[in-house]
Amino acid sequence: MEDYYKQVLSAGERLISLIALALDLEENFFHDVGAFNPPNGFLRLLHYPGELSSSNEEIYGASAHSDYGMITLLATDGVGGLQVCKEKLKKPHVWEDVQHISGAFIVNIGDMMERWTNCLFRSTLHRVMPRGQERYSVTSCSCLTIHLLIKPLVIKALRSN
């Protein structure tokens, strides 16, 4: 488990480097501002019992939320139930099922990244609906910068935003 955690943190750091490049920043930008210093994150091991009935819309496996770090990497056992809302500011929310891709992580943008990019990258609103089937998932957050003040970056990619 510790080995998995180290590897998933490192995959997350590499993804964050790609996000930096997409923002026209230096590959190591987030590293250099101290986002990984000290390395910080978590691994959440989740089990959803199978007994709940999907007929009751009020009962959620996980109610609607966005994650609070920079990004989260999510691995599931392939049992459905995870849904995303692509336009979280529009009401009513429209929910779409996330299809499982074997061997792939689901990557969610977190609130910290939304703030840093001044909403250019929006944090993903998601929830888990019960499917009447037992389900396991592992959530890992790559970066929970607790020592930095997170405010919108003044960078070229954000000028028209």
Ligand SMILES: O=C(O)CCC(=O)C(=O)O
């Ligand atoms: O179990 C899932 O698919 C989602 C878990 C989740 O959203 C979380 O741990 O923040």
Ligand SMILES: [Fe+2]
């Ligand atoms: Fe989440």
